[in-house]
Amino acid sequence: MACSATPKIVHGPLPTNSLRSAEKSDSSCKFMGPSSFFGSKSLNKKLFSVNKAVSSVGHRSAAVVAVSSDVVKEKKLKSSSSLSNLLITREEGLVLYEDMILGRAFEDMCAQMYYRGKMFGFVHLYNGQEAVSTGFIKLLKKEDCVVSTYRDHVHALSKGVPARQVMSELFGKTTGCCRGQGGSMHMFSKEHNVLGGFAFIGEGIPVATGAAFTSKYKREVFKEDCDEVTLAFFGDGTCNNGQFFECLNMAALWKLPIVFVVENNLWAIGMSHLRSTSDPEIWKKGPAFGMPGVHVDGMDVLKVREVAKEAVGRARRGEGPTLVECETYRFRGHSLADPDELRDPAEKAHYATRDPIAALKKYILENNLASEADLKAIEKKIDEELEEAVEFAEESPVPARSQLLENVFADPKGFGIGPDGRYRCEDPKFTEGTAQV
Numbered sequence: 001m002a003c004s005a006t007p008k009i010v011h012g013p014l015p016t017n018s019l020r021s022a023e024k025s026d027s028s029c030k031f032m033g034p035s036s037f038f039g040s041k042s043l044n045k046k047l048f049s050v051n052k053a054v055s056s057v058g059h060r061s062a063a064v065v066a067v068s069s070d071v072v073k074e075k076k077l078k079s080s081s082s083l084s085n086l087l088i089t090r091e092e093g094l095v096l097y098e099d100m101i102l103g104r105a106f107e108d109m110c111a112q113m114y115y116r117g118k119m120f121g122f123v124h125l126y127n128g129q130e131a132v133s134t135g136f137i138k139l140l141k142k143e144d145c146v147v148s149t150y151r152d153h154v155h156a157l158s159k160g161v162p163a164r165q166v167m168s169e170l171f172g173k174t175t176g177c178c179r180g181q182g183g184s185m186h187m188f189s190k191e192h193n194v195l196g197g198f199a200f201i202g203e204g205i206p207v208a209t210g211a212a213f214t215s216k217y218k219r220e221v222f223k224e225d226c227d228e229v230t231l232a233f234f235g236d237g238t239c240n241n242g243q244f245f246e247c248l249n250m251a252a253l254w255k256l257p258i259v260f261v262v263e264n265n266l267w268a269i270g271m272s273h274l275r276s277t278s279d280p281e282i283w284k285k286g287p288a289f290g291m292p293g294v295h296v297d298g299m300d301v302l303k304v305r306e307v308a309k310e311a312v313g314r315a316r317r318g319e320g321p322t323l324v325e326c327e328t329y330r331f332r333g334h335s336l337a338d339p340d341e342l343r344d345p346a347e348k349a350h351y352a353t354r355d356p357i358a359a360l361k362k363y364i365l366e367n368n369l370a371s372e373a374d375l376k377a378i379e380k381k382i383d384e385e386l387e388e389a390v391e392f393a394e395e396s397p398v399p400a401r402s403q404l405l406e407n408v409f410a411d412p413k414g415f416g417i418g419p420d421g422r423y424r425c426e427d428p429k430f431t432e433g434t435a436q437v
């Protein structure tokens, strides 16, 4: 059934193909109603009043597309009868499962190592959000780019940066993917086109937009055979930052090959998304800028993957950006220094029952894509890989002291660098007060 209650798509870029067909054929596709959005009751209440307001105003433009959880559920039901209807093949299922297990187990190991004093500074774990990283990044080509936040270890792993390099980076060792100079919040790998984790929120969004501009420029100006796509990952709290809006505008204006992936885990440290955002349905900001906006259940890797396929495909075909809001949840505190006492235990318990790894495992087993033994073998392989990664990081050398100021372009002492290349403050005349500055 078409989404009859949905405000009509009028102008602007068309939604992606299957979303379009989902609209035509799927009774569960609808303009986001309160029932299919988020878990908590208070949230639904607020969303309900928001929705009423929206429908009375009507929609100005563009591709307003919401994917409720049932879109994929429906396909799933059909799929049990015939293999060809499955959302994934056995091989794909195993790749997704392995990547999610790697992400979860890596972060658990990371917590252990942090509490043993092996790493310093803030460390933000990704537990609970794996379906987003895996659902999106496992669709990418090596040349495609990923830009992350400070919650970046798992994005780097999904993109293929070896676990030993990520672990070593966390230990601050020379064998880390940034030679130990970046640490937890700055995973970067030129080889894998991971363009960085960023400690300042929103900071990565313009970098991602720039990367997407580069791809378009190569294709259209240099006539290179280039269909690369960039994914920008960031959180719900970050969507209240101006850089987000500026980049949506630019990306839509120039039809850049980028997907803005919001990992809405409902919290920005201890600030609830509902208390900080005038309209909590982030996906709606896409159509406001003339690009499709999609909401997807971010605890279900198969749903994320379906949406990601469309959005990445759209970008690759040169049809422009998409904003995807993945509703997810982090299973741990904001960082390893956060005792996580602010969030309601009932909310945490609700999302614990929606563990994305357990959900994928169930799908794989119920559809006979693999056996328990196959999955166990993957878990064992990952355990071994992580043991090896820790050993590697442990045994690797720390960087030389001289590396500290390498690649630092600002004058770390704050008084400027003289024409002789030396810090002005080291000039004896500086302290005498007679130096030319």
Ligand SMILES: Cc1ncc(C[n+]2csc(CCOP(=O)(O)OP(=O)(O)O)c2C)c(N)n1
Binding pocket: 151, 199, 200, 201, 202, 234, 235, 236, 237, 238, 239, 263, 265, 267, 268, 269, 334
């Ligand atoms: C520009 C800037 N302002 C404030 C902060 C402090 N800060 C660190 S994390 C964070 C919350 C971000 O929340 P969200 O975007 O939802 O990401 P999540 O941590 O939930 O993944 C804030 C405000 C920062 N890092 N950068």
Ligand SMILES: [Mg+2]
Binding pocket: 235, 236, 237, 263, 264, 265, 266, 267, 268, 269
């Ligand atoms: Mg958040």
